Amino acid sequence: MQLPILESINLMAVLPVLIIAGWACVLLVFDLLIPRSRKHWTAWLALVGLLGAAVALFFQIGHFARLGSEAAFDGMVTVDGFSIFLQVVFVLTAIVGVLLALDYLPRHGIERGEYYVLLLFTTIGMMIMSMAADLIVVFVALELLSIPLYILSGFAGMRETSEEAALKYFLLGAFASSFLVYGIALTYGGTGTTRLTGIAQAVTSDALNLPLTTVGMGLLLVGLGFKVAAVPFHMWTPDVYQGAPTPVTAFMSVGAKAGGFAALIRVLVTAFPAIASEWGTLIAVIAGLTMLLGNIVAISQSNIKRMLAYSSIAHAGYILLAVAAAQRSENASFAIGAVVFYLLAYALTNLGAFTVAIAVERDDGTGTEIDDFAGLGKTRPWMALAMALFMLSLTGMPISGGLVGKVFVFQAALQAVPGDPLLLAVVIIGVLTSVVSAFYYLKVIMVMYMREGEGKAVLPLALKTVLAATAFGTLVLGIIPGPVFQMAQRAMLK
Amino acid sequence: MTITPITIAFFIMAAFTLGGSLGVVTNRNLFHAALYLVLALFGVAGLFVLLEAPFLAAVQVLVYVGAIAVLITITIMVTRRIMGVTESVNRQWPLAAGVSAIMAITLGFVVLDRFAGKLPVAAVPGDNIVRLGEALVNYDAYLVPFEVASVLLLAAMIGAIVVARE
Amino acid sequence: MIPLHWYLLVAAGMFALGIYGVLARRNAVAILMSIELMLNAVNINLVAFWRYMAPEALNGQMFAILVFAVAAAEAAVGLALIISIYRNRETVVAEDINLLKW
Numbered sequence: 001m002q003l004p005i006l007e008s009i010n011l012m013a014v015l016p017v018l019i020i021a022g023w024a025c026v027l028l029v030f031d032l033l034i035p036r037s038r039k040h041w042t043a044w045l046a047l048v049g050l051l052g053a054a055v056a057l058f059f060q061i062g063h064f065a066r067l068g069s070e071a072a073f074d075g076m077v078t079v080d081g082f083s084i085f086l087q088v089v090f091v092l093t094a095i096v097g098v099l100l101a102l103d104y105l106p107r108h109g110i111e112r113g114e115y116y117v118l119l120l121f122t123t124i125g126m127m128i129m130s131m132a133a134d135l136i137v138v139f140v141a142l143e144l145l146s147i148p149l150y151i152l153s154g155f156a157g158m159r160e161t162s163e164e165a166a167l168k169y170f171l172l173g174a175f176a177s178s179f180l181v182y183g184i185a186l187t188y189g190g191t192g193t194t195r196l197t198g199i200a201q202a203v204t205s206d207a208l209n210l211p212l213t214t215v216g217m218g219l220l221l222v223g224l225g226f227k228v229a230a231v232p233f234h235m236w237t238p239d240v241y242q243g244a245p246t247p248v249t250a251f252m253s254v255g256a257k258a259g260g261f262a263a264l265i266r267v268l269v270t271a272f273p274a275i276a277s278e279w280g281t282l283i284a285v286i287a288g289l290t291m292l293l294g295n296i297v298a299i300s301q302s303n304i305k306r307m308l309a310y311s312s313i314a315h316a317g318y319i320l321l322a323v324a325a326a327q328r329s330e331n332a333s334f335a336i337g338a339v340v341f342y343l344l345a346y347a348l349t350n351l352g353a354f355t356v357a358i359a360v361e362r363d364d365g366t367g368t369e370i371d372d373f374a375g376l377g378k379t380r381p382w383m384a385l386a387m388a389l390f391m392l393s394l395t396g397m398p399i400s401g402g403l404v405g406k407v408f409v410f411q412a413a414l415q416a417v418p419g420d421p422l423l424l425a426v427v428i429i430g431v432l433t434s435v436v437s438a439f440y441y442l443k444v445i446m447v448m449y450m451r452e453g454e455g456k457a458v459l460p461l462a463l464k465t466v467l468a469a470t471a472f473g474t475l476v477l478g479i480i481p482g483p484v485f486q487m488a489q490r491a492m493l494k
Numbered sequence: 495m496t497i498t499p500i501t502i503a504f505f506i507m508a509a510f511t512l513g514g515s516l517g518v519v520t521n522r523n524l525f526h527a528a529l530y531l532v533l534a535l536f537g538v539a540g541l542f543v544l545l546e547a548p549f550l551a552a553v554q555v556l557v558y559v560g561a562i563a564v565l566i567t568i569t570i571m572v573t574r575r576i577m578g579v580t581e582s583v584n585r586q587w588p589l590a591a592g593v594s595a596i597m598a599i600t601l602g603f604v605v606l607d608r609f610a611g612k613l614p615v616a617a618v619p620g621d622n623i624v625r626l627g628e629a630l631v632n633y634d635a636y637l638v639p640f641e642v643a644s645v646l647l648l649a650a651m652i653g654a655i656v657v658a659r660e
Numbered sequence: 661m662i663p664l665h666w667y668l669l670v671a672a673g674m675f676a677l678g679i680y681g682v683l684a685r686r687n688a689v690a691i692l693m694s695i696e697l698m699l700n701a702v703n704i705n706l707v708a709f710w711r712y713m714a715p716e717a718l719n720g721q722m723f724a725i726l727v728f729a730v731a732a733a734e735a736a737v738g739l740a741l742i743i744s745i746y747r748n749r750e751t752v753v754a755e756d757i758n759l760l761k762w
Contacts, residue, residue: 519681
């Protein structure tokens with residue numbers, strides 16, 4: 001006998017999220033039973049949950065490839081190619097986040113089971129963010145994404161920088177969320193609904209609402225711009241990335257950013273097509289500024305975590321350019337494909353780079369200077385080779401996912417509004433800043449191979465696995481991008 | 495505009511809200527700032543009553559005044575040594591005031607642009623609170639945000655324990 | 661009945677004051693209080709819109725309830741962080757914050 005309620009709820013649509021949410025609660029109880037010296041059991045259990053979600057996602061891919069998109073819970077969430085693709089990215093990132101922490105936490109004396117539980121919670125937030133079809137869900141999912149991350153960045157509590165990072169991240173994050181929710185309130189007032197599709201109808205049919213909804217959208221952009229670290233809302237990034245424990249930095253540099261972009265695209269493309277040229281222009285300007293600032297300030301950094309923080313700001317700029325290219329609906333699916341492809345390439349490359357940073361970092365949290373990479377070319381040839389690949393990919397050199405991602409982004413921007421001087425200018429800025437970025441990325445390679453040094457690194461099996469997987473992924477995306485890009489392009493199904 | 499008891503009540507509550515807010519952001523003494531916060535929160539509760547949302551007014555008093563404001567006061571007491579700072583604002587305060595003024599003008603402008611003038615107002619249905627409660631746990635209504643918020647509160651609780659322990 | 665825009669103007673004023681507080685105050689607790697002001701301004705907006713635009717629909721009030729939940733969660737986490745920093749260091753790093761410089 002089937003329960004009628006369970007049929008109409010459509011639990012299948014949110015199955016991966018449910019698995020992780022349920023498992024996180026189970027883990028919370030298990031963790032109490034696990035003795036303090038055996039906390040790595042919690043990590044392995046967390047991995048089991050994430051793998052379960054991965055299996056569920058795998059079945060969903062087949063299911064929704066046939067159906068297209070599907071709304072669930074009376075249209076509160078939408079499951080489509082876009083959300084499934086991003087959920088795959090989130091689950092993979094979370095798996096890497098667990099693997100990176102496996103040896104890092106005990107080495108640094110901060111091993112606690114709650115790390116893994118909080119990691120699962122923030123992953124749920126990201127996954128729901130990618131499915132949200134209602135501004136209320138966007139808001140609560142953003143908070144679920146953020147609050148565990150505030151705690152995780154302060155996880156190395158005895159280190160002064162870690163707690164400062166957490167407080168700074170928290171205060172600015174809460175500040176940005178209140179902008180976001182005020183923007184949602186204004187949009188609700190102007191349109192009478194919080195449903196994305198409903199907003200789209202109300203905005204087109206009623207010119208009276210335009211100033212109000214435009215300001216509402218602007219405030220929404222402030223909140224999401226903060227999450228993706230776009231200029232001028234990037235100020236928290238360097239200090240937080242540097243202060244947080246490195247596995248957390250790796251996880252949030254990918255997860256929080258992709259979550260922010262997921263919501264940004266859903267909200268802009270679905271709810272505000274009527275004012276697309278306005279937000280397109282605004283986002284293009286922000287994209288240009290973000291690329292310039294991120295790349296130029298990154299040159300002068302000597303700390304690898306800070307350098308990667310500015311690099312992550314710069315990459316937000318490239319992704320924003322593709323978001324701006326989604327302003328015209330004919331071009332939207334290509335542009336969104338470029339966004340999710342870039343996010344995947346960036347995720348693999350950046351996680352790999354942070355893995356190397358973790359291997360080089362010493363137990364007291366020092367060893368994060370770029371100079372500490374000296375001599376790695378001799379002592380750890382394979383790791384140095386992988387790091388070189390990641391740096392080349394972040395620059396956008398051939399046979400790496402980074403290059404293909406950038407090509408797609410620039411192509412999307414050029415196609416978006418043919419002959420538009422602003423987008424053309426931003427594309428030129430993008431190309432030039434990519435050249436500039438070679439300075440600081442290649443410096444890391446130079447230090448590894450050309451400079452004499454101890455070249456000390458600790459590389460346990462978990463890190464080796466992550467390193468091999470991310471390097472392999474970066475290469476695959478660089479050499480045969482076609483299949484993945486096609487999947488990415490089918491991502492947003494109307 | 496005729497002066498009725500309702501408008502007088504509105505002005506009193508608005509004065510509580512805005513005056514309290516001003517006190518929070520300008521008062522040098524943190525204790526006094528927290529008391530002003532309580533005043534502003536009560537003002538908001540009063541506005542909720544005028545808006546015929548008695549349930550939210552009650553929640554406002556219980557959650558904000560009863561829990562959050564008390565929590566803030568306790569924190570100020572525990573970290574008492576940070577009190578008595580002579581300078582309560584940083585040197586960038588003129589810039590902050592500028593940003594705040596621009597924001598106030600923009601928001602005021604769009605609100606007046608859209609909502610000035612009289613709107614037809616419908617009555618609040620009598621079973622409003624009942625429906626609110628049902629919708630929170632109805633899978634065809636607000637089950638998803640409700641559950642996400644529950645997980646959020648659980649995460650915040652664990653987080654606070656992690657931070658505060660040891 | 662009181663015009664809708666009166667409520668909205670009160671909310672806008674409260675929000676702007678909150679922004680000033682966040683940017684200008686130096687003490688973490690004061691900044692947190694200013695953030696609470698901003699969230700309260702949002703709630704005034706939501707409830708006012710609900711009352712005047714669609715009292716028979718539920719989303720305005722529902723949203724306000726969720727903002728309460730989020731505000732409580734933020735306050736709990738934020739105050740825990742502040743107390744923990746204070747305890748670990750005695751001299752408070754949470755002091756002397758300048759959000760515009762960050």
